[in-house]
Amino acid sequence: MTTGRPTGYSAISSYSRVEILHLVQDRDHRTVSELVSATRLHPNTVREHLQRLMEDGYVVSETEHRTTRGRPRVLYSATDGVTSCSPVQRRKARAAADRGDLMRRVIPGSAPELDTAALHQIDALVEDLVDAGFDPLVDEDELTVELTPCAHASSQASHRDVLCSVHLSIMQSVLSSAEGPLSVDGMRSSCDPRECIVQLLHAAQKP
Structure with missing residues (x-):
């Protein structure tokens, strides 16, 4: 049952990550800019937190499908084991x-x-x-x-x-x-x- 890291050192040991996870649990397909606006964290900090949440299997990402010009955004959703699986x-x-x-x-x-x-x-x-x-x-x-x-x-x-x-x-x-x-x-x-x-x-x- 060992994970190679200290007990309690998890993706949800930081309240900033908890807050981000709460936001994506509340609504799927969040963008980094939306999460930055809601948390007032630096975009790079939000990206780092999202990466950690994905590494622990709590969040998944997908690239937006666009029919118009422009760079597709990355959309983040919380895993639920049914519609959003990690x-x-x-x-x-x-x-x-x-x-x-x-x-x-x-x-x-x-x-x-x-x-x-x-x-x-x-x-x-x-x-x-x-x-x-x-x-x-x-x-x-x-x-x-x-x-x-x-x-x-x-x-x-x-x-x-x-x-x-x-x-x-x-x-x-x-x-x-x-x-x-x-x-x-x-x-x-x-x-x-x-x-x-x-x-x-x-x-x-x-x-």
Whole structure:
């Protein structure tokens, strides 16, 4: 599960990148100039942040199709694992599933309640959360993911709403990229802003 870089050093360890990711999650096909206007960051800084987000599989780019003269723009969208897919995120999901299968063979336990596809989704989700600086605790019976204490609750407390929205969207994207029956159902409400428990939903439970 090692990634070769310090724990917590991820594409979303910087709030500037979180802000950019939030913008492209809100609307696809963003241009650099739009993101510069919204964030007031230097264009080169925005490009560097976008490159890092693409390297971690959270953003994809495409070249604008033009029917008139002019240089085509590069358009950026957030990955969702369905309509906007990142080969990086898919590759990471497959590698996480392989490591998860190996661990389950090496350390046998009780028969898992979840099907193989769902287990592979959990494998991908846990590895992505660990890379982001979390220490996730998964309850496979209740289908919950506890992220307490939140790795970003203190350092970025004033941006809690944006952070939670971005993290939930990333989690759904990872689950979709891993291809299985699980999806994010939402975050459990809590009086403690440092507490974070995400509820998952199995397709078999949907009405």
